[in-house]
Amino acid sequence: MANPKSLNVRAYIGIGSNLEQPLAQVKSACKVLAAHPHITLVDTSPWYQSKAVGPGSQPDYVNGAGLLNTALAPEELLDALQAIELAHGRERSVRWGARTLDLDILLIETLTQQTPRLTVPHPRMTERNFVLQPLLDLNPTLQLPDGRHIDHLLNIIGTQDLAVIKEGH
Ligand code: AMP
DSSP: OOOOGGGOEEEEEEEEEOSSSHHHHHHHHHHHHHHOTTEEEEEEOOOEEEOOOSSSOOOOEEEEEEEEEEOSOHHHHHHHHHHHHHHTTOOOOSTTOOOSOEEEEEEETTOOEEOSSOEESOTTGGGOHHHHHHHHHHOTTOBOTTSOBHHHHHHHHOOTTEEEOOOOO
């Protein structure tokens, strides 16, 4: 059951794609998120082009982040994100393989949890500039639940292989 509105939480999610017109995929995902009855899409970051991490050679990714307000419990939010991935043709065959849409829960308020299905904060987010940079765009003073600052973590790993996608206005 969704929380009552008064228990809405702020959640940051990662949004990525490297197949079938990635920019269209991530934008479509945002539209679906915004239309969800228990999710308010508060803001989205600029989109970035990044090099693929994982096996073999893959096309570049488009990555960004979204700030949500949601009445959903963490696992319900994961259900909602996975349903949107599936609706965008996501196949879970190869771990870290190419994908039409990848939606990850990065942060939910100051929650820390580690269950077989869901780890929050996302366990690999601190190693990925294509996650940290869009988060910083959304909130320059954002911190992890343990107090580490996102801008400090990004300074450590650097912004190599990351290019903002300039869109016409
Ligand atoms: P991926 O292939 O990277 O999208 O990973 C999906 C798997 O990671 C799913 O089986 C999820 O249950 C699990 N998972 C664990 N923590 C998270 C998280 N914070 N966000 C999204 N998926 C997660």
